[in-house]
Amino acid sequence: MPGYILIGILIINITAFPVKAHSINEIHSLCKTASDYEGCSRSYIFPISQFSTLSTNKTVWRNYGPLEVNLSIIKRRNSNKVVQALNNENKPLYIGVNCVSRSINLTGINSNWKGWFKPSESFEHKLIKDLCAI
16 A cells, blocks of 8 residues: 555635625725735635635644634635634634735624725734735
8 A cells, every 4th residue: 555644734615604795996995006916806806615724633823912813724715814813802703814915804793804904013914924924
């Protein structure tokens, strides 16, 4: 029997994930300063059901400012990555990062996305750097 190596990362497709779509004007506003405008724009058009999931065999939580982020499961599609997190009140949320536009999105009540914004805090910059390196 030939030898096989089991890698600690599995890629699986997901079928549902709550998301709020962006208008063409919002997409343009988010991507107009990106070096790859077309790629950035395309990353906002695909439904999140087309994201794939990277998961590891170990649970890895890392603190970023007031957030505790689960880096064990990372959903991705093109330049977008989404992770589960807990806020400082221990309430669950999702964090989206666009690696092209270097912007962040968070879910609020009923898992609705609040809207993309540019990072201003050092922990937000660190979160983008870490997620985009994976």
